[in-house]
Amino acid sequence: MNRLTAVIATALLVGPAEADAPRILTDIAPIYSLVTLVVGDKAKVELMLDKGQDPHSFQLRPSQARALSQSDLIIWTGPQMQPLMEDLIATYDKSTQSLALLQSQGTYLRQAEHNEHDHEDAHEDAETANAALSQDAIDPHAWLDLKNAQTWVQTIADRLSTQDPQHSAFYQTNAKSAAVRFVRLDAEMAKLLAPIKNKGFVVSHDALGYLVQAYGLNLVDAVSTIDAQSPSAAHVAQLNKAFVNQEVVCFFPEIGHDPKLGAQLANLTGVKIGAPLDPGGLGLAPMPDLYENLMRQTAQTLRDCLAE
Ligand SMILES: [Zn+2]
Secondary structure, eight states: OOHHHHHHHHHHHOTGGGTTSOEEEESSHHHHHHHHHHHTTSSEEEEOSOTTOOTTSOOOOHHHHHHHHHOSEEEEOOTTTOHHHHHHHHHTTOGGGEEEGGGSTTOOOOBOOOTTHHHHHHHSOHHHHHHHHHHHTBOSOGGGSHHHHHHHHHHHHHHHHHHOGGGHHHHHHHHHHHHHHHHHHHHHHHHHHGGGTTOOEEEEESOOHHHHHHHTOOEEEEEEOTTOOOOOHHHHHHHHHHHHTTOOSEEEOBTTSOOHHHHHHHHHHTOEEOOOBOTTOTTSOOOTTHHHHHHHHHHHHHHHHHTO
């Protein structure tokens, strides 16, 4: 445990002593990690989702509603990830005290590929389809791009500096040193993933788009969609074809998602099953270094199965 980790762990455990510290609420584990890297011990950072709770469709419990109503600042992914959060922020009148990172300046957003919706959209008139596209077509898993993480720690530092100018230099220094580490991690991951660029793989849930794009990987398909919906019959047929045609070297389950269909296809066709991916950090302890661990671990999991 490094010094910063120790400070944060203490801050979380010693609630009463920190009673006057501002309370920052975050939605998912990777965002929690990025925020704690910047704020250090200057605020009490809380993680809204419990371990294992699905970020795409979570139900609000009373304790979570209380945390939301008592927070001084909400730093969260964005409505493309959690439509419910946007309503809650409005309900609790927190819109001026919230920062949706997907909507913040300089964020790189990729379009979702939409293998499910294409058919449905064809039945709508063009105007409706476009309106739906502008919201739905964004892949919300944008933290899986290290350049976004670099941008976001700076965005978080700037926001905190406005809110708490007294500690501005501290926030800025923390953001800079995190960004430097992210650049190094990016190079490390590029090296780790270079030998497996051409190896086809299928994931349980379509969360890895940013990472696949950043390192030029060969993602063949995903069992469930970007917003974690089950595949249609046509999509199952398409998946089956990819497995049968030997386009797939590994199938990767994902923590929090049902691995059954992918595992069945893999077993029927002799495709290897990799260790479970955890792009949301659901299985990791919420610590400041969670983000860097989850990126490194994702790359290593892909490499371990695909390089053999
Ligand atoms: Zn997801």
